[in-house]
Amino acid sequence: MPVGNLLVGLGFICGTLIAAQGAINGRLAGGIGGPIHAALISFSVGWLALLALNIILGHRIPSYGQAMSVPWWAWVGGLIGAVMVTSSATAVPRIGVAAWVSAVIAGQLTAAVMYDQFGAFGQAVRPATPLRLLGIGFLVLGVYMVRRF
Known part of the structure; x- marks a missing residue:
């Protein structure tokens, strides 16, 4: 099976997870005090999972030079994710x-x-x-x- 087809399948699976994420984060927000709290917990769990995966795979932390070599806008992905998680935790329970x-x-x-x-x-x-x-x-x-x- 071509890699492109596998990636489309992965995209489909990620779409199902994104659909679930709003409901999950909305429930978390309702139980712990709001969407910003839920986003903080969500990102903390994600950060820990990625840290563990990096350690398991033996990846090293990029150097300062590597980190500074990317354009400024390459750093906003996490901010966009925070907006998405917080927004979904706010919106899904309502709409x-x-x-x-x-x-x-x-x-x-x-x-x-x-x-x-x-x-x-x-x-x-x-x-x-x-x-x-x-x-x-x-x-x-x-x-x-x-x-x-």
Whole structure:
């Protein structure tokens, strides 16, 4: 089986986990005092898991020079993750998993088409074709339908 197919399957599995994450973090937030507390615990558990994995795999900590060699925007991934976890812990208990995930997916794909169009973050340029834009329109309509009906 080609690696690309395995990665698509991995993406699908990660999508199922992301859908569960909002409900899990929402429950955690309700039990411990709010979404920021839940995000802190969530990231702490994740940090510990990644630390253990790095130790098990024998990876070393990058040098200061390596860390400083990446562009400034390469450092905001953790901040984006914190916003996502906190937002999902806030939103999912109020609007439900389907409405939250559909809005996230619509936002992700809208941004992805724009990032492709302009080659953002060093990616190859891939034009925002009329059919891609139509697909985004359908996604936005889907968010409305999931939320409304």
